[in-house]
Amino acid sequence: MTICRTLALLALCLLPPGTAIAEGITVHDARDRDVVINDPSRIVSIGGAITEILYALGFADRIAGVDATSLYPPSALRDKPDVGYMRQLSAEGVLGLHPSLVLAVQGSGPKETMDVLEAAKVPLVLVPETFSEAGLIEKIRLVGHAMGADPRAACLSAAVEGDLAQLRTLRARVTQPVRVMFVMSMVGGRAMAAGHKTAADEIIQLAGAVNAIDGYDGYKPLNDEAIVAAKPDVVLSIERGKDSLNADAVFAHPAFALTPVAANKAFISMEGLYLLGFGPRTAAAARDLSIKLYPALASQAESFRPAALTANCRQ
Numbered sequence: 001m002t003i004c005r006t007l008a009l010l011a012l013c014l015l016p017p018g019t020a021i022a023e024g025i026t027v028h029d030a031r032d033r034d035v036v037i038n039d040p041s042r043i044v045s046i047g048g049a050i051t052e053i054l055y056a057l058g059f060a061d062r063i064a065g066v067d068a069t070s071l072y073p074p075s076a077l078r079d080k081p082d083v084g085y086m087r088q089l090s091a092e093g094v095l096g097l098h099p100s101l102v103l104a105v106q107g108s109g110p111k112e113t114m115d116v117l118e119a120a121k122v123p124l125v126l127v128p129e130t131f132s133e134a135g136l137i138e139k140i141r142l143v144g145h146a147m148g149a150d151p152r153a154a155c156l157s158a159a160v161e162g163d164l165a166q167l168r169t170l171r172a173r174v175t176q177p178v179r180v181m182f183v184m185s186m187v188g189g190r191a192m193a194a195g196h197k198t199a200a201d202e203i204i205q206l207a208g209a210v211n212a213i214d215g216y217d218g219y220k221p222l223n224d225e226a227i228v229a230a231k232p233d234v235v236l237s238i239e240r241g242k243d244s245l246n247a248d249a250v251f252a253h254p255a256f257a258l259t260p261v262a263a264n265k266a267f268i269s270m271e272g273l274y275l276l277g278f279g280p281r282t283a284a285a286a287r288d289l290s291i292k293l294y295p296a297l298a299s300q301a302e303s304f305r306p307a308a309l310t311a312n313c314r315q
Helices: 003-013 048-056 075-079 091-095 111-119 133-146 150-171 199-206 224-230 247-252 260-264 272-276 282-293 295-301
Strands: 025-028 034-037 043-046 063-066 101-105 124-127 179-187 190-194 219-222 234-239 267-271
Touching (some): 025 133, 034 124, 043 048, 048 063, 048 101, 048 133, 048 272, 150 282, 150 295, 179 224, 179 247, 190 199, 247 260, 282 295
Parallel strands (some): 179 234
16 A cells, blocks of 8 residues: 555545545445445444444444444444344335445345345445454455545454454363354254354354354254254354243253253353354454353453454544
């Protein structure tokens, strides 16, 4: 990056909300397309991680609306209009907020709505959702670049990279990885379990464990034979209000009763966006999960202070 470019970006970060970018900024998004952004002053943020990144970068005042997954910080849904769940959006709900930019995580929908948004004159950036350390850093950098705030994004990325490095040090202390099965829900006695290429699979690995499911990508319902064959040591799930999976349901299940899960009475449930959102707090979530899986690591983890939670990257 040239000195002139760096100085230009630093100057841009100091511009007040509502200031248009004279030359425009080009972002290459998840559709493998270049999107030109001239005015990032009024944003609809679709995806909890995107909203979290925008707040961490100091752009709360530019957010015109958020989706229902934007649970952190809590003020997002309290203070901003809610356009609905990210996979059940209406074009009218989004465009009715008169955004100058829509930032949406890859996988937002339905397709009909995204087609309407894409056809509108408002720039639409689909942010790639790659569940990996590199994918997390790229997400932060892309959102920051879309806002014309590369230096702020570099600051936050550095903090997150430092947290991930601390996590690797903690993970290296694991000598006997446990087998974890992430179960989203239990319907008709079948566990909807996460395979590879999922946020659950990656967070399990980041925490120093092994995904008990090794035969498929994405989510699939498992029959009793598959549950027994997976031999999970721990069942992991997320808190979903009244629809949350609970320990009693797992331990009473006839198939899980034949696995180490029942013998260990090992069930963990964590807040969904924190655990699976792959935003700036991901390393902290993996640390917390690691401590739950390996209580002996608690003393070593005391020195792990996630920088992303306190970094001042807003100017």
